[in-house]
Structures are given as C-alpha cells and as structure tokens.
Amino acid sequence: xxxxxTQILIIDLGSQYTEIIRRSLRYLGFRxxxxxxxxxxxxxxxxxxxxxxxxxSGAGANLKSIILSGGSASVYDGDAPKxxxxxxxxxxxxxxxxxxxxxxxxVNNPDSVHKVKxxxxxxxxxxxxxxxxxxxxxxxxxxxxxxxxxxxxxxxxKVPADFSIIATxxxxxxxxxMECQAKNIYAVQFHPEVEQTEDENIILNNFASKIxxxxxxxxxKNIIEEIRTNxxxxxxxxxxxxxxxxxxxxxxxxxxxxxxxxxxxxxFVIDTGGMRKxxxxxxxxxxxxxxxxxxxxxxxxxxxxxxxxxxxxxxxKRAHFRAVYGEVFQEVAKSYGATHMIQGxxxxxxxxxxxxxxxxxxxxxxxxxxxxxxxxxxPLSDFFKxxxxxxxxxxxxxxxxxxxQPFPGPGLYLRIVGVKVTEELLEIVREADYxxxxxxxxxxxxxxxxxxxxxxxxxxxxxxxxxxxxxxYSLVVRxxxxxxxxxxxxFYLEKVICEEIxxxxxxxxxIVRVFFDWTTKPPATTEFE
Ligand code: XMP
Numbered sequence: 001x002x003x004x005x006t007q008i009l010i011i012d013l014g015s016q017y018t019e020i021i022r023r024s025l026r027y028l029g030f031r032x033x034x035x036x037x038x039x040x041x042x043x044x045x046x047x048x049x050x051x052x053x054x055x056x057s058g059a060g061a062n063l064k065s066i067i068l069s070g071g072s073a074s075v076y077d078g079d080a081p082k083x084x085x086x087x088x089x090x091x092x093x094x095x096x097x098x099x100x101x102x103x104x105x106x107v108n109n110p111d112s113v114h115k116v117k118x119x120x121x122x123x124x125x126x127x128x129x130x131x132x133x134x135x136x137x138x139x140x141x142x143x144x145x146x147x148x149x150x151x152x153x154x155x156x157x158k159v160p161a162d163f164s165i166i167a168t169x170x171x172x173x174x175x176x177x178m179e180c181q182a183k184n185i186y187a188v189q190f191h192p193e194v195e196q197t198e199d200e201n202i203i204l205n206n207f208a209s210k211i212x213x214x215x216x217x218x219x220x221k222n223i224i225e226e227i228r229t230n231x232x233x234x235x236x237x238x239x240x241x242x243x244x245x246x247x248x249x250x251x252x253x254x255x256x257x258x259x260x261x262x263x264x265x266x267x268f269v270i271d272t273g274g275m276r277k278x279x280x281x282x283x284x285x286x287x288x289x290x291x292x293x294x295x296x297x298x299x300x301x302x303x304x305x306x307x308x309x310x311x312x313x314x315x316x317k318r319a320h321f322r323a324v325y326g327e328v329f330q331e332v333a334k335s336y337g338a339t340h341m342i343q344g345x346x347x348x349x350x351x352x353x354x355x356x357x358x359x360x361x362x363x364x365x366x367x368x369x370x371x372x373x374x375x376x377x378x379p380l381s382d383f384f385k386x387x388x389x390x391x392x393x394x395x396x397x398x399x400x401x402x403x404x405q406p407f408p409g410p411g412l413y414l415r416i417v418g419v420k421v422t423e424e425l426l427e428i429v430r431e432a433d434y435x436x437x438x439x440x441x442x443x444x445x446x447x448x449x450x451x452x453x454x455x456x457x458x459x460x461x462x463x464x465x466x467x468x469x470x471x472x473y474s475l476v477v478r479x480x481x482x483x484x485x486x487x488x489x490x491f492y493l494e495k496v497i498c499e500e501i502x503x504x505x506x507x508x509x510x511i512v513r514v515f516f517d518w519t520t521k522p523p524a525t526t527e528f529e
Pocket of ligand 1: 409
C-alpha cells in the first residue's frame with residue numbers, strides 16, 4: 001500500500017474526474033493522495049489509515065479527511081468497487097461525490113438507492129442548495145441555486161435515517177446532496193470538482209478547510225524542488241534519457257530536471273526529417289536558454305523518409321514512423337548506458353488513455369518497458385496543462401506558450417497526402433508552411449489561430465505556367481481555432497491574406513492550385529491524416 005502522508009485521502013472509485021478532484025484541491029492549496037479501494041482492502045482493518053491519522057513530527061501531515069470519488073459502477077453491480085466499511089468508524093469527515101454518495105446511502109440503508117432505469121443523467125443540472133457547512137458562501141448566492149454537472153446512473157431515492165437532504169434538483173424531486181452532521185459525513189451527487197459546476201471550488205474548499213480543518217500545505221513554489229528530489233530518488237545512480245520535442249511538456253520537464261540531475265540526464269532531440277523549417281535549431285536554442293543542453297540526433301533522417309515513404313496509408317505511415325522512432329530511442333539509450341526513460345506525459349493524457357488513477361507525486365511504472373528495457377519515470381503525471389504552462393514561465397519558456405502552434409510528432413509526414421513521401425515533397429510543404437506562417441504573422445492573425453496546417457495533395461491537376469500547360473500538385477491551407485482539439489472550427493482568413501498566400505505558394509513550379517479548408521471537426525479532423 002502506498003504511503004499516505006497527506007491530510008486528504010481520495011478513494012478512487014473509477015471516475016474519470018478523480019485526478020480533477022486532486023487538481024482542484026491543489027489549486028486550493030491542499031495536497032491529497034489517491035488510493036484505489038483494492039489498495040485499501042489490502043489492509044482490511046484499515047490499520048494503515050489509523051496510523052496515518054497519528055500526527056507525525058516534522059513536515060508529515062496526519063490524515064484528516066476522506067473523499068470518495070465518483071465512478072461508473074452501480075452500487076448493485078457484482079463488481080462494484082468494494083470500499084471497506086471501516087472508514088466510517090475512523091471518526092474523520094467524509095465527502096462522497098456521485099457514486100461516493102450512492103455508496104454512503106446504500107451502506108447505511110441498502111434500500112435507499114434507485115438503480116439506473118432510464119439511462120444515465122449526464123449534463124448540466126440546476127441544483128437548489130439548503131443551509132449546510134458544505135455550501136457556506138455558496139447557498140447565499142443566486143437564491144441558493146447553482147448550475148452543476150451531473151454524470152450518474154444510480155441515484156439516491158431516500159436518505160438514511162440520521163441524514164438530512166441539503167441539495168435537490170427538478171423541483172425537489174431528485175436528491176442532490178445529503179449530510180449527517182453527527183458523523184461529519186457529507187455527499188453530493190453532482191461533481192463539484194469540474195469546471196462546468198459553477199461553484200468556483202467553494203464546496204471542496206469548505207470541506208477541506210471548514211469541515212476538516214486542513215491546513216494549507218501545497219505551495220507551487222516547492223513543486224519544482226519536489227519533482228527534482230523525487231526523480232533523483234527513483235533514479236538512484238542510474239542514467240536517464242529524455243527526448244525533447246520542443247513542445248511545452250518535455251521542454252519544461254527537461255528544464256526542471258537538468259540542473260538537479262546533471263550528467264545523469266541525457267536530453268536529446270530527434271531530427272526526424274519531418275520538422276518545420278529551422279525547428280531543430282530553434283528547439284535547441286530555446287532549451288539552452290532554459291538551461292538544457294540538447295544533443296541533436298539527426299543521423300536517422302533518411303531512414304525515417306525511406307520508411308514512411310513506403311506507404312500512402314495514414315496508419316501505416318504512423319506505424320513506420322513509430323518503428324523508426326523506437327529504434328532511434330533504443331540506440332540512443334544504449335549509447336548512453338541509460339537505465340531510465342523520463343517522459344513528459346501529463347494527467348490529461350493518462351486520463352484520455354485510461355491510465356490515470358494512482359497518485360504518487362511521481363509515478364514510476366515499475367513494469368519494465370520491454371522494448372527499450374528501461375524503467376519509465378513520469379514526473380508530470382499528476383499535472384494538467386495549465387499547471388505545466390505556469391512552470392514553463394518559471395524557466396523563461398514563454399516563447400513555447402505564445403509563439404508556437406502545436407505540431408504533431410510525425411510532423412510533415414502527415415501533411416503529404418495521397419502520394420508517397422519524398423525528401424522533395426517534404427521540402428515543398430516545409431517551405432510552404434514557413435511562408436504561410438510568415439504571412440499570417442505579418443497580418444497579425446497567427447496568434448489567434450490554434451493551429452495552421454499546410455498539406456500537399458498528391459493529385460495531379462492541370463495548370464498553366466509560363467506558356468504551357470503543366471500538371472502539378474495542390475496545397476491546402478487549413479487554419480482552425482479550438483480550446484482542446486476535441487472539436488475545432490475554421491478560422492476564416494480575409495480575402496487579402498488568402499490572395500497573398502495563394503500567390504506565394506503557386507510560385508513553386510510543382511504547385512498549381514491552393515485550397516483553403518475551414519471544415520469543422522467533426523466531421524473533419526484537424527490534420528488530414
Ligand atoms: P486531429 O487530427 O486528431 O488532431 O483532430 C488533434 C491534434 O492532435 C495532433 N495530432 C497528432 N499529434 N501525433 C501527434 O503527436 C499524431 O499522430 C497526431 N495526429 C494528430 C494534431 O496536430 C492536432 O493538434
């Protein structure tokens with residue numbers, strides 16, 4: 001069982017929002033530990049929790065509260081998360097969220113929960129709040145009503161004997177919150193941790209500070225030091241490699257770790273041959289300013305082009321790209337005698353890939369990555385994009401935040417469509433990307449565009465160049481705006497900008513047409529492949 005040295009313990013009951021509870025608490029100034037019910041059951045007498053409650057000397061915190069996260073199961077499911085009932089006897093406050101609330105009702109009275117009948121309740125819900133310590137400074141606002149986010153199947157149909165209802169929706173028909181003051185147990189069926197709930201984190205703050213008397217124990221300033229210390233601890237005498245792409249996450253992480261790990265850290269950037277114009281040099285300069293010496297690995301460029309150029313199928317191209325990428329990593333790791341690989345993966349990526357859940361500040365995957373034979377360290381696995389952007393500022397990496405649009409790992413290889421990738425075509429899209437960027441910057445719109453894609457369509461069409469008919473390729477310029485790339489909308493360019501782009505791009509002898517693409521996603525994706 002992992003060490004619990006925080007005041008707040010979050011029991012993860014399978015919600016995709018569990019990491020967000022932790023993030024919101026951190027935003028409020030509180031650390032927390034996420035633990036699975038299985039881990040808790042490893043200590044069925046909850047003895048470990050009892051020990052955690054004892055005040056420790058020095059910086060160690062004692063456990064003061066438990067939050068039960070949401071989850072997708074029904075309390076009636078055979079495989080529903082099994083929470084040890086002993087937590088109810090620890091005498092510390094508990095906050096149940098969503099499934100957490102249903103479990104609290106069910107465990108006190110098995111007949112208190114409606115099994116989901118008519119599909120899940122998912123989306124915004126107007127909740128009416130009563131007077132409760134949990135809702136202090138919130139129920140007074142807006143006549144005691146807030147818009148909250150709900151995402152649940154089961155619902156509580158009646159509260160257990162010694163509980164009272166503190167929140168409802170649908171004219172009092174649906175129970176949205178309950179409390180038992182005597183036992184210090186509180187619960188809400190909606191999700192106070194997500195930003196769609198308009199409570200500005202007041203509910204979690206009330207729980208942590210007013211109900212549990214937690215003291216502020218998370219300070220952003222200490223985070224950099226903690227990441228360094230914990231990574232050093234895991235690395236021991238080993239040597240770690242970190243691949244830096246020039247994106248915010250990997251560059252910031254390298255900047256955090258470089259001074260602490262010194263020669264134990266080998267940072268490098270792979271020139272895949274599919275990068276934007278001057279990108280490798282730029283990434284190297286930016287990293288250098290942030291204190292990171294990047295080795296440029298460019299001896300595999302031809303291999304990337306040859307390998308990706310074997311197919312015009314998008315997924316096959318990606319597979320070829322990944323295979324060469326893995327090979328390069330392997331060789332680089334071997335040349336450095338590396339024992340560990342440091343990755344800049346964030347909580348968001350792990351949530352999307354279903355890998356989030358555990359919550360040591362630094363997550364180390366003890367399972368060895370068989371392909372590389374290295375242990376992975378993922379120091380930013382608890383952090384969200386906005387937090388990493390804040391850390392980036394500490395290292396003067398503003399340029400990455402403001403001046404560079406995102407760029408996919410396989411880069412320009414994804415932007416040659418319907419024809420096999422060659423060095424020559426890569427050069428055409430690279431130059432075109434550069435020219436379009438310069439024009440957009442000149443017209444002061446580049447900063448408002450979330451991503452610009454310039455792709456070559458490998459279909460020959462007729463054109464007229466000089467005195468004769470020619471066959472040539474087309475370029476597509478796609479400018480989009482978005483918050484999270486889950487959906488995008490077109491960023492429409494003015495006629496004068498379109499004209500300037502068109503006349504610049506058709507100067508290339510092989511290009512006869514330029515299209516502009518402002519299709520939304522869905523149905524289109526951001527990239528063409
Ligand atoms: P789509 O095309 O899926 O793109 O709407 C959303 C965002 O993801 C980027 N993208 C990739 N990034 N490897 C990457 O590192 C890839 O294979 C890849 N495919 C798409 C895309 O540029 C956009 O920012």
